[in-house]
Amino acid sequence: MVTTPLKKALLTGAGALVAFFFLAPYIQMLITALTPKKELYEIPAQYLPSRFEFSNFIDVWSEAPLWGYLRSSLIIAGFATILALAVAMPAAYYTARYRYRGRLAFMLLVLVTQMFAPTALVIGIYREFVTIGDIIPAAGVNTYLALILVNAAFNLAFSTWIMVAYFSTIPVELEEAAAIDGATRLGVLRRVTLPLALPGIVTATIFTFIAAWNEFVIALTLAQSPGIHPLTVGVTTFIGQYRVEWQYLFASSVIAIVPVVILFIVIEKWLVGGLTAGSIK
Amino acid sequence: MSEAPIAKDGRPATPRVSGTPRRRLPDLGPLPWIGPALLLIFGVVLWPAIEMLRTSTLDISMSGISRGFAGLENFQNLFANPELPGILIRTITWVVVVVGVTILISLGLAALLNAAFPGRRLVRWALIVPWAASVVMTATIWRWMLDGFSGILNRILFDLGLIASPVNDWLGTPSVAFIWLMAVAIFVSLPFTTYVILAGLQSIPTDIYEAARVDGATGTRTYRYITLPLLRPALLVAAIINMINVFNSFPIIWAMTTGGPGFQTDTTTTFMYKLAFRFQDIGQSAAMSVVNLVVILVFVLFYLRVVDWRRA
Numbered sequence: 001m002v003t004t005p006l007k008k009a010l011l012t013g014a015g016a017l018v019a020f021f022f023l024a025p026y027i028q029m030l031i032t033a034l035t036p037k038k039e040l041y042e043i044p045a046q047y048l049p050s051r052f053e054f055s056n057f058i059d060v061w062s063e064a065p066l067w068g069y070l071r072s073s074l075i076i077a078g079f080a081t082i083l084a085l086a087v088a089m090p091a092a093y094y095t096a097r098y099r100y101r102g103r104l105a106f107m108l109l110v111l112v113t114q115m116f117a118p119t120a121l122v123i124g125i126y127r128e129f130v131t132i133g134d135i136i137p138a139a140g141v142n143t144y145l146a147l148i149l150v151n152a153a154f155n156l157a158f159s160t161w162i163m164v165a166y167f168s169t170i171p172v173e174l175e176e177a178a179a180i181d182g183a184t185r186l187g188v189l190r191r192v193t194l195p196l197a198l199p200g201i202v203t204a205t206i207f208t209f210i211a212a213w214n215e216f217v218i219a220l221t222l223a224q225s226p227g228i229h230p231l232t233v234g235v236t237t238f239i240g241q242y243r244v245e246w247q248y249l250f251a252s253s254v255i256a257i258v259p260v261v262i263l264f265i266v267i268e269k270w271l272v273g274g275l276t277a278g279s280i281k
Numbered sequence: 282m283s284e285a286p287i288a289k290d291g292r293p294a295t296p297r298v299s300g301t302p303r304r305r306l307p308d309l310g311p312l313p314w315i316g317p318a319l320l321l322i323f324g325v326v327l328w329p330a331i332e333m334l335r336t337s338t339l340d341i342s343m344s345g346i347s348r349g350f351a352g353l354e355n356f357q358n359l360f361a362n363p364e365l366p367g368i369l370i371r372t373i374t375w376v377v378v379v380v381g382v383t384i385l386i387s388l389g390l391a392a393l394l395n396a397a398f399p400g401r402r403l404v405r406w407a408l409i410v411p412w413a414a415s416v417v418m419t420a421t422i423w424r425w426m427l428d429g430f431s432g433i434l435n436r437i438l439f440d441l442g443l444i445a446s447p448v449n450d451w452l453g454t455p456s457v458a459f460i461w462l463m464a465v466a467i468f469v470s471l472p473f474t475t476y477v478i479l480a481g482l483q484s485i486p487t488d489i490y491e492a493a494r495v496d497g498a499t500g501t502r503t504y505r506y507i508t509l510p511l512l513r514p515a516l517l518v519a520a521i522i523n524m525i526n527v528f529n530s531f532p533i534i535w536a537m538t539t540g541g542p543g544f545q546t547d548t549t550t551t552f553m554y555k556l557a558f559r560f561q562d563i564g565q566s567a568a569m570s571v572v573n574l575v576v577i578l579v580f581v582l583f584y585l586r587v588v589d590w591r592r593a
Contacts, residue, residue, distance in 0.1 A: 011398035018390060019407035022472070026410055028433055029422045044436045044447035045428075087317040094314035104591060106315055111590055113326050115522075115581045117529040119550060123557050123570045124329030127336055130345065153325035156318060214415040216532045221558065232417050236536060239421070246425055253418040257410075264413035265406055272480045 026257070033057070033251040040246055053247070060251040068227060069234035069252070075144055076219070076230055077212035080151035084208045085201070087152070088159035093193070095160070096167035107164075114157030118150055119217045125150060126221050142224045150222070151212035158211075159204035162270070166200030167193070203270040210260045231256040330574065336567035343561040355568040362565070364544040364552070371459065372528070372548040379463050380523045383470040384478075384516065390471065391478035412472035420536035423465045427451040427537075455545035458538050462546060465533050470526070474519045481515025482508070514587070521584045525577055549573050 032040070034052040060066055095103060118125060126141065133140015140146060170193055178188045194201065216232045223229050229237065231252065238249040340351035359365065394405055411419055426434045429450035439447040452458045485508065493503050531550050534540055540547035540555055547555065553573060557566035 008398050011393065011396050012400055014393055015398055015400055015404040018393065019404045022407045022411055022468075025419060025422045025426065025468075026414070028426055029418075032422075032425060041431050043430045044439060045431045045433045047433070047436070083321075087321055090313075091315040091318040094311055098311070100311040102311065106311075106319075107590065108585075109322060110318075111585070112581055113322055115525055115584060116326060116577065117526070119529045119531045120570070120573055120577055121326070121329040121333060122554065123336065123563065123567050124331070124333030125325070126557070127332050127345075127563075128325075128329050131332075149321070149325050153321045156321055160318065210413060214417075216415070216417045216535075217554070220535075232415050232532075235418060235421065250422065250425075253415070253421065257414045257418060260415075261410050261413045264409050268405070268409060272476050 026254075029250045029257075030254055032246050033248075033254050035247050037245070037247060041243070056247045056251050057255075060248045060255075063245070064238070064248050064252060065226065065229075065234070066252055066255070069229055069231045070255075072144070072223070072228050072234075073213055073230040073232075073256070076147045076151060076215075077209050079144070079148045080155065080212040081205055081208045083148060083152035084155045084159050085205060088156050088163060088204065089201070092160045092163035093167050093189075096164045097172070110157045110160050113154070114161065116154070118154050118215070122217055122221055125218060129222060141222050142228065143222075144228060146222050147219060147228075147230075150218050151215055152208075155208040155211050159208055162204050162207075163197060163200045166197040170196045199270055203267045206263045206267045207271065210263060213256075213260055333567050333570050333574070336563060337571045339564060339567075341563040341567075345561075345563060351564060355564040356571075358562075358565050359568040359572070364547070368544060368547050368549055368552050371546070372550075374459075375463060375466070375530075375548050376524055376528050379466045379470060379527045380520060382463075383467050383474050383523060384520060386467070387471055387474035387478050387519070390475040391482055394475065394479055395482045408472045408475060411469050412476075415532075416469055416530075417532040417536050419469055420465055420533045423461070423468075424452065424537045427461055429453060452538050453542065455542060459546050462534055462537055465537065466527060466530060469533070470523055474523060477519040477522075478512065478515055481512045484515075485511045517587045518584075521580055521587060525580045525584075528573075528576060528580070549576075 031048065033056055034054065035049040035056075036051065036053040039046065039049045091106075094100070095106065129139070129141045129146045132146075133143075137143075138145060139149075174192055174196070175188050178192045179185075183191065213230075214232060215230075219230050219233045220236075223233060226234075226237070235249050235252050235256070238245055238252075337355050338351060338353070340348040340354065342348055390408070394401060394408075426432050429435070429452070430448055432451070434451070435444070435447050435449055438444045451461055489507055489511075490503065493507055498506070528548075529550055530548075531554065534546060534548065534551045535554070538546045540551040544552065544555075549569060550573060553566050553569040556562045556569060
């Protein structure tokens with residue numbers, strides 16, 4: 001295809017507009033996070049504050065329980081990711097390697113699970129964990145364990161599906177050759193299979209982590225005491241005060257968003273295949 | 282033991298299989314491998330679904346204690362709820378408008394991102410941001426930008442001469458608020474949809490376009506008669522996944538209006554939540570949840586018919 005310089009310039013211009021459109025709310029988020037408290041409520045709003053209050057990003061740590069929110073988000077997302085991966089990896093490996101009885105049923109179950117957001121089941125999840133909490137308080141409502149279990153379960157499907165796709169592409173001959181060379185069964189997995197499936201494993205890991213990091217409705221429902229609020233619920237507690245401290249709310253949001261955007265860019269090219277599970281052609 | 286690992290249906294287990302992995306890797310059956318996954322799915326996905334169905338038939342007190350079987354009373358209360366008709370109409374509007382507009386805009390965005398130009402990679406990265414960012418946080422910045430007094434959108438629209446006064450309570454006026462909520466829902470749905478359509482575009486072999494060009498087809502005719510038909514699978518997948526996501530969407534409405542004023546910007550999803558956790562009517566909320574679940578199941582069945590899930 002021939003691309004004239006004019007066409008190229010037009011495309012670049014359109015691209016810049018599109019990029020600005022998608023970034024604008026986050027630029028405004030950053031500007032608000034850097035606005036001095038006194039200038040927040042001007043009418044009409046100013047495009048830029050008279051000066052950038054960089055200290056907002058320092059003060060927010062003492063003005064709001066940001067450490068606590070961050071710690072909760074890390075605990076929930078971290079352990080949910082470990083659990084989801086630990087459970088999905090063997091299931092994906094076996095499903096990719098063997099045609100067992102119930103294989104299609106298992107894959108169907110996984111696919112249907114992926115279609116279900118926890119939002120749709122939130123009432124049931126809440127009642128389940130109230131019941132569990134009556135018997136085992138350490139796993140009931142208002143515990144990290146409950147949040148970890150829910151996040152792991154609802155992200156299991158994506159992880160399983162994308163890893164089945166990766167394991168399927170690794171020729172059995174490679175594993176057999178390693179076995180002939182004297183590698184143990186675990187050795188084969190560790191030194192041959194897992195390294196080759198690494199892009200799939202990394203994608204599943206990052207995606208699960210981000211999904212759990214951003215999860216809102218279950219945390220809103222199950223994490224009742226402020227001590228275990230993750231960032232998503234924590235930032236909403238800024239609202240409801242008489243004068244919302246928007247600068248701290250958005251400083252916290254920027255801190256929460258930047259790392260996951262970077263992680264997301266890392267896995268960008270592998271994502272679509274996993275999210276449109278079942279339709280990989 | 283020289284036979285290849287042939288499955289019950291007679292197909293080989295994996296492509297290019299020559300030996301048998303079962304010989305060297307002792308086969309303990311699938312359970313040790315898929316058992317933990319099944320446990321998690323049954324324990325945290327299916328149990329709540331069943332619990333929800335059960336709850337919808339119980340008479341539950343404000344404090345959550347069951348007072349026995351209630352038959353279809355919760356459903357009767359739900360269908361007699363005077364707020365329900367408005368909420369149903371809004372939910373249909375919400376799904377149809379958000380998904381429809383998202384797909385139309387995404388077709389354009391995908392076409393743009395499929396063309397070669399300097400900086401294309403940066404534009405793709407910009408598109409990632411609303412996808413990766415927490416939806417609650419995205420909705421919250423929109424709420425602040427739409428603030429009636431100090432919101433930046435009031436200022437921009439006023440400076441452009443589009444509004445008469447720099448003070449407009451966008452989110453306090455139900456009909457206007459709902460349009461903004463849909464706009465934000467479209468904003469956060471665009472990245473995923475664009476990426477799916479882009480993947481679809483990239484799967485179309487370029488020689489088809491060569492052939493069309495040789496035959497003298499113009500740009501719009503090529504798009505209409507070649508690109509769109511070949512994009513059909515990607516479009517269907519994007520549409521159905523979006524319908525499920527948009528129907529289930531909770532954080533945008535919750536963070537921006539909490540479904541208010543009153544119930545005037547609620548959809549069935551936020552209404553279900555409000556019934557349980559604002560009005561302590563667990564039974565009616567469970568009934569609403571069951572109705573929502575049936576809607577999602579219908580979408581899922583459509584999805585399974587559309588995609589070729591057995592292939593993977």
